[in-house]
Amino acid sequence: MSTTETLIAAADAHSAHNYHPLPVVVATADGAWMTDVEGRRYLDLLAGYSALNFGHGNRRLIDAARAQLERVTLTSRAFHHDRFADFCGQLAELCGMELVLPMNTGAEAVETAVKAARKWGYRVKGVPSGMAKIVVAAGNFHGRTTTIISFSTDREARADYEPYTPGFEIVPYGDLTAMRAALTENAVAVLLEPIQGEAGVLVPPAGYLAGVRELTRERGVLFVADEIQSGLGRTGRTFACEHEGVVPDMYVLGKALGGGIVPVSAVVSSREVLGVFRPGEHGSTFGGNPLACAVALEVIAMLRSGDFQRRAAELGDHLHRELGLLTGSGHVTEVRGRGLWAGVDIDPAYGTGREISEKLMDRGVLVKDTHGSTIRIAPPLVITKEDLDWGLGQLRGVLGA
Template identity: 75%
Template sequence: MSVAVTPAGAASPGVTSATGDAVRAAEARSARNYHPLPVVIASAEGAWTTDIDGRRHLDLLAGYSALNFGHGHPRLIAAAKTQLDRVTLTSRAFHHDRFADFCTELADLCGMETVLPMNTGAEAVETAVKVARKWGYRVKGVAPGAARIVVAAGNFHGRTTTVVSFSSDPGARDGFGPFTPGFDTVPFGDADALEAALTDDTVAVLLEPVQGEAGVCVPPAGYLARVRETTARRNVLLIADEIQSGLGRTGRTFACEHEQVTPDVYLLGKALGGGVVPVSAVVSSREVLGVLRPGQHGSTFGGNPLACAVALEVIAMLRTGEFQQRAAELGTRLHARLHEMTAAGLVEASRGRGLWAGVDVADRHGGGGAVARRMLERGVLVKDTHGSTIRLAPPLVITEQDLEWGLDRLAEVLARPA
């Protein structure tokens, strides 16, 4: 087995006995709802991780965008440590001194008025579904129980029972019915089909501006703008799931900005917690979020002081524009390299936006999972999706040198069949 040497001089050989033992111990006691690669991470900094054997690996996945600012960013760790010494949880039964600032700053970042904090992305989506239906009944005048929401095929909005009800992925649905009704699915990127699906009972359109789990799929130019115009004209809420695409990943604060689109509702998560704590939020107008009344929705940990402290620092970091610019500039290099690999016949196809890409690999490589394992052997962490696609989402703090090194390893792996 070949040994790849990282820029820092560390080696990444095969699975050691210590790693094997740790993997087997984890698999013996945990539910098998994930299929992780055989690496056991013990520490991490920036774009690099270190496993229990002291081997370093370049992280090109970044926790599916939860680690946009890298592992252990000093500003985020300092914010968390300071808050840990003060108060971490009050529940929303009481006010705390970080909550108003968090809501104010996040609403302002989004150009909105009101924030409803939760913990995970899936909770934010569930919240949006409830709010959209309530808005439809109270504001739009839809008959009770008749509200419908239009979604896109290939979507990934989480794995709760309601969310998988409108998934087109059999793996997410099989064996989990009966499902929640009230959803209409149209092809992603087809504005005509979406407009045709709207009825007087449609209360919302729920979309990812870029579909992450589907393979970092970018819709045709003008699609989001057309959807925005259509939904506004038909009095339908446009809900943008920016849980993966938002907060700098695509080279803008929000992916919707690439088409100068402002939705009615932003769904945020992942990077909002800085890779430190789970934080999500639904951000909208007073008219939309104002349909909720005390007791109708909530979360014990939603908007807790620790989460607010970390998220406030994330917002402050995004205010500088530094990370958005890095994603745009490094993303240009990322996509240029992938186009070179495509032209050379190493890659079947690639697509993406900013520092985010989906890479389709040929059958001769044995699938995306095989490529991810071979990348691991060379000191790089990536993961497959839908069989033949590798997702690349490096931390926005990655250096150009490290990004190039990781892409060199990808070219090396794809230069020879499995």
């Protein structure tokens, strides 16, 4: 057996099989490239589902983490530490909001947003106790906790985990008429991904986000934007909502906020909304820890320049032009996305998304499939045009285009 086969067999023997990774074992990585235990290099066109927007081993982020590792890594929120105020203040400023509630993972941040919206509904809006409703979209992916999968429409995510948490209504994504009907008097929030990532990088119809923003204002309902995957530069703007000039009531952030080094997430909103929490009502031992704050502060500084957003926009235009040409190849039925983010639907007659991903892996390119026939492309924002073109060339080769 090869080293790769040995390590995969060992992992399969002692880890729960809740993932089905491609058969590659990564040992090192730099920028947009990863090297496996056999010494073979791969172009990373997934970027940790956008957690690695700034590339592997980004020197600024590594230096920030190393410097903090030498000082203090964890205090818990039982005490103050000297990075917390800057982190909260600068993230609030980046978002144009007032308060920040830091957590660790994206799912934790979504759970926090759900709790905040319900508490706001009872304390501020005056919804009767136990009656708060949150409206979500079909095809959503907000995480895998018990509450979150309760409003998923993905059979694999939901099966065998009932009973489900009540208090959610699911409407079709992109349908303003259905959204309007769902915003009844006990609705406290609309929770949406501005672009649905796990569903295949689905971009809603033009005007949809602006329409939701108008409806939520009319009905006194919070608009909660889950920008965990779409935010922090991925789509060519700091936030995907900006493409329609929309500012939600609450941002839910994660993934790239930790720079691919540590898990960092946050809910960012107004004082009216997040001010409903009191000491002891919600928290996290590791949320807002010094190491996380140090890395996230460097992420915020990098985003403040606008360079990564411009790069994602420019390379994204090139990416979508090139992918658009593949729709005439006979093997690609549709391409969607925005910025350096794309969903490519493969004709099932030609192969599944998994099969295409494996063929690309054999050519030195790493992507991942979703929903059977779709592959997602989301390279680190630091990728060069030359490397991107090389990766697209490998895709054309796999598709015989």
